[in-house]
Amino acid sequence: MYKFSFIGSGNMAEALIKGLLQQPGMQPGDVLCCDTDTQRLQLLQERYGNLATSTAALDALQAQVTILSVKPPFIGAVAAEISQGAGPDNLIVSVAAGIPLSYLERQLPGCKIIRAMPNTAALVGAGVTAYTPNAQVSAEERQQVQEFFSGVGLACELPEAQLDVVTALSGGGPAYLCLVAEALSDAGVRLGLPRAAASSLAAQVLAGTGKMIQSSAEHPAVLRENVCSPGGTTIEGVAVLEEHAVRGAFMQAVEAAHTKAQQLGELYESHDR
Numbered sequence: 001m002y003k004f005s006f007i008g009s010g011n012m013a014e015a016l017i018k019g020l021l022q023q024p025g026m027q028p029g030d031v032l033c034c035d036t037d038t039q040r041l042q043l044l045q046e047r048y049g050n051l052a053t054s055t056a057a058l059d060a061l062q063a064q065v066t067i068l069s070v071k072p073p074f075i076g077a078v079a080a081e082i083s084q085g086a087g088p089d090n091l092i093v094s095v096a097a098g099i100p101l102s103y104l105e106r107q108l109p110g111c112k113i114i115r116a117m118p119n120t121a122a123l124v125g126a127g128v129t130a131y132t133p134n135a136q137v138s139a140e141e142r143q144q145v146q147e148f149f150s151g152v153g154l155a156c157e158l159p160e161a162q163l164d165v166v167t168a169l170s171g172g173g174p175a176y177l178c179l180v181a182e183a184l185s186d187a188g189v190r191l192g193l194p195r196a197a198a199s200s201l202a203a204q205v206l207a208g209t210g211k212m213i214q215s216s217a218e219h220p221a222v223l224r225e226n227v228c229s230p231g232g233t234t235i236e237g238v239a240v241l242e243e244h245a246v247r248g249a250f251m252q253a254v255e256a257a258h259t260k261a262q263q264l265g266e267l268y269e270s271h272d273r
């Protein structure tokens, strides 16, 4: 019996696998990766050692926890494939954006199912995941899933109605902040810094500020004020960001992603496959 299996071994699965393998006691052989792309499976073995692999999704049921990590449009096909073997003994975690528990329950009747939304920062053990279990999941299994996701960052159980917001905020969050890192690095290069120096400064600013926000008792607004000296340099930059309505842009970005997650969900509420 494997500890974890993944159906769909792409970017999100890899982030979780890399994070998991950094935990004490976890061996590559504890993880089964299933994917239709054999080159991808080979690449993961080159990167992470002796992971078990298979091209048959059904094999993934030979694990304590099976993670569905294919793109939303493939969830129906994968569920159909594993429904022949899945039953009340299987604990299935879907990380697919938008796909409601009710749809998964219709495809995999009787199974213990968790809908979860992690992010790719799991890769460095600094992810964040919110999840909702269905009624079949016991308290002990909830704890198992909590431990699984908290091994690769923060984890919390939330009502399913909030998962589309989580998808938009923290699921997609690394993309928004990578874009900020790129923009800061480009700005440095534009002003004459070598690319490597500009990129490393930008990355450290993001990492350091994140740490500071998390560890400080102060509101982010106060931490920002602490940087803006009266009549100084930073307030000039902040004024430009405000002129370009950057806060509004971030809010609209999260709202657009939320709308998309809801649209995906509506599609699956009304379709059987």
Ligand SMILES: NC(=O)C1=CN([C@@H]2O[C@H](COP(=O)(O)OP(=O)(O)OC[C@H]3O[C@@H](n4cnc5c(N)ncnc54)[C@H](OP(=O)(O)O)[C@@H]3O)[C@@H](O)[C@H]2O)C=CC1
Residues within 6 Å of the ligand: 007, 008, 009, 010, 011, 012, 013, 034, 035, 036, 037, 040, 057, 068, 069, 070, 071, 072, 074, 077, 078, 095, 096, 097, 117, 118, 119, 120, 171, 172
């Ligand atoms: N990327 C992210 O930041 C996050 C993603 N998610 C969710 O994770 C899921 C996966 O996303 P992501 O990792 O980015 O996607 P990827 O495309 O990187 O990975 C999906 C993998 O599944 C494979 N695949 C497709 N069909 C099947 C099948 N029938 N059986 C087995 N494997 C199959 C794909 O192969 P091929 O490429 O050949 O099609 C691909 O290797 C999505 O549902 C997404 O919503 C959730 C949170 C964050």
Ligand SMILES: O=C(O)[C@@H]1CCC=N1
Residues within 6 Å of the ligand: 097, 167, 171, 172
């Ligand atoms: O973009 C997506 O649909 C997925 C879900 C959250 C992050 N990536």
